Amino acid sequence: MPLRRRAACWELQPKVLSSSEESLPFTKMLEARGLVRMLAMINAVEKVNRSPLLADVNVTLGYHILDSCADVSTALRATAHFIERSHCPGTTSCGPPVLAVISYSSTAVTLSDKTRFPAFMRTIPNDRHQTAAMVSLLSTYGWTWVGVVTTDGNYGQSALENFVSQASKNGICVAFKSIIPQAVGSQDVRSAITQTARTIFENPEAQVIVSFAKPTLMVYLYQELKNQMLRGGRDRKSMRRVWVASDSWSSSSSVKENIHLEDMGHVLGFTFKSGDLSSFNEYLSRLEAAGHDDTGDNVFLQEFYTQLNASEGYGDTELVSKAVETLREHTHAGTIFSVEMAVSAIAQALVSVCRNRDCRTPGTVQPWELLKAMWMEEFKLRGKSFKFDSSGDINLGYDVTMWRSDGENIHVQDYHPHNNSFTHSTTQQLNALKHIISKCSKSCVPGESKKTTKGPHTCCYECAICSANYYSNDTGKTFPFTLTHLFTCTKSNRSYFTWDKHMAQCLSCDPVTEWSPEGTSSCLPKDRLLFSWQDPFAMVLLTFSALGVVLNLLVSALFLHQQDTPVVKAAGGPLSQVILFSLVISDISAMLFVGQPNSLQCKARQVLFGISFTLCVSCILVKTLHILLAFQFNPELHEPYIIVAICVSLQAATCICWLVLKSPYNHIVNNPTTLLEACHEGSYLAFGVMLGYIAVLAFVCFICAFKGRKLPHLYNEAKFITFSMLLYLISWLLFVPVYITTSGVYLPAVEMVVILISNYGILCCHFFPKCYIILFKKEQNTNTAFRKKLYEYSNKTTDVVSVSVVTNYREGVTCPSLHRGMMSKGSKGNGFSEANGTKVKVSAAREDKLIKSYSTSMPLAGVQLLGKKKDERCTVSLLDESAVRVDAAAALLGLLLPQPQDVLQTVQRHLHDLRVHHGEQVTHGFDGVQGHQREGKLSATQNNSPASEDRQVEQLYLDLSPVPCSDVGHGPARLLLDGLLGTAEQVEETRQS
Incomplete structure (x- = not known):
């Protein structure tokens, strides 16, 4: 039993x-x-x-x-x-x-819910695996626009729901859904089949149809399609489709017997795993x-x-x-x-x-x-x-078969549900499917994006060219995007979706490291640009920078070797070495503008240039003021090195504040197609203040030097200073608009060029002429040559000078003042008195006070200048018209006689020569006070008077000017009589030549 x-x-x-x-x-x-x-x-x-x-x-x-x-x-x-x-x-x-139930054919997904069906088990996969296999097959061939035919039973509704859900996640759209009632004999079935056939013809783009219908319904549908094809006068091709058959009819012999594949198209069926x-x-x-x-x-x-x-x-x-x-x-x-x-x-x-x-x-x-x-x-x-799994299913996968016209099924693929993949058994029959296209829109070429059109379907789109910095390498054959279901309209039975984050679109390139032109399929790496050492222009600038360093060092060595010569002394002596040193540092700072920038390099290059060039301009400013004050007969410039230190300290303070508050740094400028490695100045305000400060110093140098542009050429530093400062100001004025409007790899080169122009301008204007005289015009680098040039220059002027000899004496001793003047007889309007024998009383102060003197010009015919004591008087005899004029240019000779003692001795010798030459008796009080001299200084003030062509006798006078005694001996003497040019015979010979 x-x-x-x-x-x-x-x-x-x-x-x-x-x-x-x-x-x-x-x-x-x-x-x-x-x-x-x-x-x-x-x-x-x-x-x-x-x-x-x-x-x-x-x-x-x-x-x-x-x-x-x-x-x-x-x-x-x-x-x-x-x-x-x-x-x-x-x-x-x-x-x-609780009755154990095992199904051998039921595939409804809902039966895997163990909360509702705890005792249900089956030996076949559920429909979720079958629909997943169908979607995977459609994705393999790029079929994204498909129709679905199913029945209204539990099997058909469940299969449809699972298919639509999984298809949307893989970018596959359902062009239409046709649901046919299961009751084969009803009028509703015939109406549904007729409407389904009409829908298939109305959607020619949907070349693939997925069917979960029963075999009998498929036979009726085929017959209706053929009838409408004939009634509508359509060709056979319009009826052909790729039919993806579910397990319900994929191996049905009744369907095979009642259809013709020539009319039907291709049938790919999913069947359960088979045995013996x-x-x-x-x-x-x-x-x-x-x-x-x-x-x-x-x-x-x-x-x-x-x-x-x-x-x-x-x-x-x-x-x-x-x-x-x-x-x-x-x-x-x-x-x-x-x-x-x-x-x-x-x-x-x-x-x-x-x-x-x-x-x-x-x-x-x-x-x-x-x-x-x-x-x-x-x-x-x-x-x-x-073994049954936790859902009570045995998932063995599916066999994919392909129908042949002779009624046989060919096993072409095996589907493995554990990894959602296919194993091909044969590919020859599948080759016929590769040319079939089932898409709502044509595939976009690489470099184009899919722009969805109006409607519920995201598979219908237009191809738009990707803009710059965007790319697309999706041709429509693969679908890396997913869709999210929003809602389903009950009346129209249409589902609406939205794109997920993997949507097929133009993807953005990495804005930092990549770029792409318009309509491209991939991103290109941005070229990294910098003012590199290998750049030809950089090599040229580096060569000039290195050459500048070498030339400055050579000039410095030459000046050290010739430091006692008049040319080197006239060039500033020790100050010239400081200027050359600053130019070397400035040339080195220019080299820091080349190469891959780093934080230290960005900070150092501007600070080095700012401080070094400030030092250079400060020294030039001191030289300019020195010459200008000498020829304006103002007191001597005090402590030049302190002035330089103050000017440089102000610039150093500016640079320190710049570095502390907002220092320069290296950064990458992200251009559309390139990455530019450059230095950012941090604070452009501080950068401008630094350059502006140097410009102010240079402008002051320019103004002061411009006033002394007519000096003798051997001493004419002013001309060279004027030209070099003018070159500096023009180059930096041009730099500002160029720097503001220029960007790119050669922006550092702009500043580098201006720095080199400034450096070479000073080197060429200040030092090359001196080097030329030292090396090639040695005859001009002598005291005699300098005296001759000064005398020639003095003959071109009509200026009259007043001379003071200031010495310090013991307490209670007065400072004698010698007044000696000559003027044309009968000259009018010159402010001089013609009365003879006018006496001038001179008063003197002690050591700690300034000497104040007053003088009156007059014809000196045996005039006596009296002091407080009778034995401190000095008489000067009248000189004839052959007497030598005293010119302001003679003051430059003081550079060759830096000690006041030398000056005083020269004055005494000159007076002695005058006495011998003219046979006059000249007495003076210098002899008695030399032994008590501590410091001495000659100063001059220039009085301009109109020249007189009929003037036969010129006046020469001496007086005392207010001069602090503590300043005596600092710096070169700035006043000499023309007698310092030599003896009277030498003076006369010089004049005649």
């Missing part, structure tokens, strides 16, 4: 096959496909009962088969009736019955051999024979053969394999439960025990092990 499963117990009873239960409706015609599945289960049960597997526990399996009539309500009533009849006497149940059909084929052979009358209790098989005979009118033998042949045509290897797995799982779980108990006694085995054993333990079939 077979074992019959019941709701709360197990009992032994005979096999029951019924098509005539009380109050249960039945279908008018049996489907061969359903009958094949039933026979496969019967064969599997009988095969297990014959095997030694159940012999150890002394039980056998049975079955009770009911017809659901392809209706959900009918299936539910049949199930409830089955459970009521399965009640076991003497047992109780405190909850809903030899056992089932043997079973069908036994049925055929048994004949028409030997069907046993199988009322369904008897009814199938009756239906077949009624339509064709076969004889008994011919009828059975035709029936078996029909069953073989509807035999699907995947379905048979799933049925066998389900039966084997039940049998092996039962053996596991009954191994230690006698299961023949009713109530010994509870249904939940069998369910637990099925869930926890592996079972084997044909040498392979299988």
Whole structure:
């Protein structure tokens, strides 16, 4: 006796096959496909009962088969009736019955929800895996615009929902969705099929259609498509599509028999994993051999024979053969394999439960025990092990088949659900699918983006060229973007989506390191630019910088070697070495503008230039003031090095504040196509103050030097200073607008060029002429040459000078003042008195006070200048017209006589020469005071008077000027009589030449 499963117990009873239960409706015609599945289960049960597997526990399996009539309500009533009849006497149940259910063909996703269906299990993958496999297949071929045909049952609705959800995540859009009712004979079905065919023709871009419909509906749909094609005068090509068939009809022989692939197109089907059909084929052979009358209790098989005979009118033998042949045509290897797995799982779980108990006694085995054993333990079939997962499913994957025109199916791919991938079994047949395009819009070329148009579908777009700094390498064959479902309109049954972050669009290049031109498929790295050492222009500037350093060092060495010569002394002596040193530092700072900048380099280059050039200009300013004050007969410039130190300190303070508050730094300028490595000045205000301060010093030098531009050329530093400062000011004035308006790699070169121009301007104007005289005009580098030039210059002027000799004496001793003047007889308007014998009283102060003197010019005919004591008088005789003039230019000779003692001695010698030359008696008071002299100084003031052509005698006078005694001896003397040029004979000879 077979074992019959019941709701709360197990009992032994005979096999029951019924098509005539009380109050249960039945279908008018049996489907061969359903009958094949039933026979496969019967064969599997009988095969297990014959095997030694159940012999150890002394039980056998049975079955009770009911017809659901392809209706959900009918299936539910049949199930409830089955459970009521399965009640076991003497047992109780405190909850809903837990009856293990194993399906071999139900693929609805909702059945994997264990909160609702805790006892449901199946030996095939659910529809989620099938739809995932379909979406993966569509993505492989770039089919993004597809139609969907399904039924309104639980299977069709669930499959449609899962497909749309997974397709949207992979950038696949559903062009249309057609839902056909399941009731084949109703008018609604015909209307739905007609509308579906019309929709397919209206969407020629959708060359791929996914169908979850039943085989019968697919046959009707094919016929309607062909009819509309003929009525509309369309060609056969307009009807051809790529049909992606679900497991419901992918291996249906009835569809194959009623369609022509030449009209249909291509069919790719998903079927369950298959096994060996030899056992089932043997079973069908036994049925055929048994004949028409030997069907046993199988009322369904008897009814199938009756239906077949009624339509064709076969004889008994011919009828059975035709029936078996029909069953073989509807035999699907995947379905048979799933049925066998389900039966084997039940049998092996039962053996596991009954191994230690006698299961023949009713109530010994509870249904939940069998369910637990099925869930926890592996079972084997044909040498392979299988196990249900946490959802109660066995996911073996799918076989992908391709229909051929001869009715055969070719196995072309294997789908693996664990990694969502395909394994190709053959590719020759798949090559025909590569040229098929199913897209709403054409593919965009690299460098274009997809700009969606108005409408619910994101797969319909226009191609727009990517702008600069954006790129796109998606040609439409791959879909790295995803879509997010927003909502579904109930009336139109349309779903609306939005782009996710992986949308196919123009992607932005890295704004820091990359760029791209318009319409490109990739980003290009930005070129890193800098004013490098290898740049030809940089090499030229570096050469000039290095040459400047070398020239300054050579000039410095030459000046040190010739430091005692008049030219070097006239050039400033020690100050010239300071100027040359500052120029060397300035040239070195210019070199820091080349190369890859760093923070230290950016700070050092501006500070070094600012301080070094300030030092240079400060020294030049001191020289300029020195010369200017000398020829203006003002007091001597005090402490020149202190003035230089003050000027440089102010600039150093500015640079320190700059570095502390907002110092320069290296940064990268992000240009559209390049990265420029440069120095940022930090504070442009501080940068401007630094340059402005140097400009102010240079401007002062320029003004002061411009006033002394007419001096003798041997002493004419003013001309060179004027030209060099003018060159500096012009170059830096031009630098400002150029620097503001210039950007790029050569911006540092602009400042570098201006620095070199300034450095070379000073070097060439100040030192090269001196070097030329030292090296090539040695005859001009002598005291005699300097005296001659001074005398020549003095003859060109008509200036009259007053001379004072200031000496310090012991307390109580007055300072004598010698007045000596000559003027033209009868000259008018010169402010001099013509009275003879005018006496001038001179007063003297002590050491700690300034000497104040007053003088009156007059003809000196034996004039006596009296002091406080009678023995301190000095008389000077009148000189004739051959007397020598005293000129302001003679003051320059004081550079050659730096000591006051030398000056005084020279004055005494000159007076002596005058006395001898003119035969006059000259007495003076110098001899008596030289021994007491501590410091001495000559000063001069220049009085300009108009020249007189008829002047025969010039006046020469001496007076005292206010001079601090403490300043005596500092710096070179700035006043000499023209007698210092030599003896009277030498003077006369010089004049005649």
